Amino acid sequence: MHWLALSLVCAFCLATSDAASKHWLRSAGAREMVVVRLGLSGLLLTPWVLTFDLPPLPLPFWGWLALIMPLEIAAMLMYMKAIRDYPLALTVPYLAFTPVLVVLTGWLVLGETVSGHGLIGIVLVVAGSWLLNFEHSDRIGLGTLFAPLKAIVVNPGSRLMLATAAIYAITSVGGKAAMHWMPPDQFGAFYFAVLGGLTLLVFGISHPSSLQVHRHGIWPLLVVAGFMALMVVTHFMALAEVQAAYMIAVKRTSLLFGMLYGAILFGERHLARHLMAGGLMVAGVVAISL
Secondary structure, three states, X not given: OOHHHHHHHHHHHHHHHHHHHHHHOOOOOHHHHHHHHHHHHHHHHHHHHOOOOOOOOOHHHHHHHHHHHHHHHHHHHHHHHHHHHOOHHHOHHHHHHHHHHHHHHHHHHHOOOOOHHHHHHHHXXXXXXXXXXXXXXXXXXXXXXXXXXXXXXXXXXHHHHHHHHHHHHHHHHHHHHHHHHOOHHHHHHHXXXXXXXXXXXXXXXXXXXXXXXXXXXXXXXXXXXXXXXXXXXXXXXXXXXXXXXXXXXXXXXXXXXXXXXXXXXXXXXXXXXXXXXXXXXXXXXXHHHO
């Protein structure tokens, strides 16, 4: 399958897992949702991982995993709380800020120059987030112009997802560093299998009740975890065929799928404006990728 088709399938699977989590696990705690999204999806991927002929993995590889996996669990906790309690259209789009934050940290910490494409991309993502929170007013002034940006900070769901995007900006760098010791087409499944095992271990010790997810029904759990596992598989199948920047840019169309799910399944309003805002944010990610 072509990398573009794989990337779109990956985006669709991520959005479907989000919508299924919000629909079927809305009565679950955030930890239970993380157990399903990371723990069960990791278990589903484990049989495939056992078929890998893995290379020797040195201590630095495990050091990177030890550093970023607790961050992944923390990010998923915020991610699940955001999509469970707040509209999909006002939460999932803020994952588009991950490449923006990578550009900004590279500039601030490493002194890397922000290219013209990168600057355009940042402006487009910010413009999309502005439009996402825009509410029409008869009077146009500084207050109404800055109100949408203020809403990003005021809305708890947006704050949670922005914090998640910030963590992913860190873990993406750590994951890239760890991938030096493993083929990319194996790394993703292996990473999620280990992350799933760690999630079950941590929550099994600290919050044993969070492992009792069977009360939500077997089929909902398989849908949520299955689409998450399929997202991982298609993600790294696409990466094997094309540069990561292009694949990630297409994968961010998941926020558009998420908006459609929000309108169809949960009656979220202002779909046309949300899709326009999401389109701007995806365009921004594409510009940064260039």
